[in-house]
Amino acid sequence: MNQMLRCPHDQRFSDLIRSRTGIQLPVHRRQMIESRLRPRISAVGASGFDNYLSRLFDDGLLEEELPLVIDLLTTNKTDFYRESxxxxxxxxxxxxxxxxxxxxxxxxxxxxxxxxxxxxxxxxxxxxxxxxxxxxxxxxxxxxxxxxxxxxxxxxxxxxxxxxxxxxxxxxxxxxxxxxxxxxxxxxxxxxxxxxxxxxxxxxxxxxxxxxxxxxxxxxxxxxxxxxxxxxxxxxxxxxxxxxxxxxxxxxxxxxxxxxxxxxxxxxxxxxxxxxxx
Ligand SMILES: C[S@@+](CC[C@H](N)C(=O)[O-])C[C@H]1O[C@@H](n2cnc3c(N)ncnc32)[C@H](O)[C@@H]1O
CATH class of the missing domain: 3.40.50.150 (Vaccinia Virus protein VP39)
Incomplete structure (x- = not known):
């Protein structure tokens, strides 16, 4: 089944991350997004990713969670002397x-x-x-x-x-x-x-x-x-x-x-x- 139909918040979340951070996370990368956000899903006691998104958008958790979400969604790989x-x-x-x-x-x-x-x-x-x-x-x-x-x-x-x-x-x-x-x-x-x-x-x-x-x-x-x-x-x-x-x-x-x-x-x-x- 189309994942966007399964969770109405997927696209909204992807748009929000793009507008707040510039980072493009298309909805078809849902599995990766979900796995990175797992620590937050557990921390707020959500039953799963869909439930976490509705906690963000429907229960007013968004602004509080956003910095933590950004920490988990950014790719931070770096090295000393990289591209020397x-x-x-x-x-x-x-x-x-x-x-x-x-x-x-x-x-x-x-x-x-x-x-x-x-x-x-x-x-x-x-x-x-x-x-x-x-x-x-x-x-x-x-x-x-x-x-x-x-x-x-x-x-x-x-x-x-x-x-x-x-x-x-x-x-x-x-x-x-x-x-x-x-x-x-x-x-x-x-x-x-x-x-x-x-x-x-x-x-x-x-x-x-x-x-x-x-x-x-x-x-x-x-x-x-x-x-x-x-x-x-x-x-x-x-x-x-x-x-x-x-x-x-x-x-x-x-x-x-x-x-x-x-x-x-x-x-x-x-x-x-x-x-x-x-
Ligand atoms: C892959 S690392 C690159 C680190 C370093 N510049 C290097 O080349 O090794 C990308 C960094 O960009 C940061 N980043 C992503 N979006 C950003 C934004 N909108 N504003 C500031 N930093 C951002 C991430 O948090 C991450 O630490």
Whole structure:
């Protein structure tokens, strides 16, 4: 039987998630949606997915549940040094160029990880920039990480990662920029050192919002592996808002599978998945 007929709320739920988060979850992916939401279905004591949806829409549970629903429906996969060419370009081109541009003064780079998940992208940036400073480059930097998932933001702020998560970080840098936990309860984990944590701030931000409370002279925006979840209209709107937060000459980095969706009159392509504001 047609699943939409079985539950009148399926389409409404799918539309709601799209309008609130940009994430496209067509009703034919009901099984996946249902399995991700199982913890909430149990938590509110609903008899099943249909009953959970009617609790949201008919019993006024929606606004209370929504943040938790979003936490469960977002795909948060991330890695340290993911798509590492972006970090190479940052250190080999963007930093030296900024130093030349502001000479004799040292520049202060503003970096935004705009779908930061649990922070690996922001802390990888901090590690490579700290290394550039150690190598004698004169600059300072501030990193902002934002995400729609409050659960991921809490993890990012904690900055505690498992040995497996930290495996892509070269061992010498792991020794320099992470500290092993002493408590037995945290065995097998390490925390990013305070000197790097101090450079990174995390904040809740929904890319679907019409305006973002972020500076408009950002040097580099990482907007990686998030546009793929949005429809074409939302992708274009988000890219356009990102452009308005870059300083002229600033860079937008997207995931390698997302290059094709980036098109804006003020962006020129620097290389696959890297764009520059004119
Ligand atoms: C697959 S992760 C990508 C993480 C990181 N950028 C990377 O490439 O490794 C996608 C992230 O986008 C976030 N996200 C999805 N929709 C969002 C929205 N509307 N606003 C802000 N973040 C969103 C998710 O919560 C998730 O943490």
């Amino acid at each position: 060419v972006h970090f190479d370009v940052l250190v080999r081109e963007i930093v030296p160029e900024a130093i030349r541009r502001t000479a004799p003064h040292a520049p202060r780079l503003k970096i935004w990880s705009a779908a930061s998940s649990e922070g690996a992208e922001a802390y990888t940036t901090a590690i490579v920039l700290a290394e550039a400073q150690r190598a004698g480059q004169r600059f300072s930097y501030a990193i902002l990480g934002t995400d729609i998932s409050r659960r991921m933001l809490e993890r990012a702020q904690r900055a505690i990662y498992s040995t497996e998560q930290l495996a892509p970080v070269p061992s010498e840098l792991r020794a320099r920029y992470t500290m092993k936990a002493r408590a037995p309860t945290h065995a097998g984990t390490a925390r990013i050192v305070p000197e790097l944590r101090d450079r990174v701030q995390f904040m809740h931000l929904n890319l679907m919002d019409q305006t973002y409370s972020v500076d408009r002279d950002v040097d580099v925006i990482f907007l990686r592996n998030v546009l793929i979840y949005f429809g074409a209209e939302d992708q274009a709107a988000v890219v356009s808002r990102m452009v308005s937060h870059l300083r002229p000459g600033g860079y937008l980095m997207v995931g390698h599978s997302e290059s094709m969706v980036v098109s804006h009159p003020h962006l020129t392509q620097h290389s696959p998945s890297i764009f520059r504001k004119t």
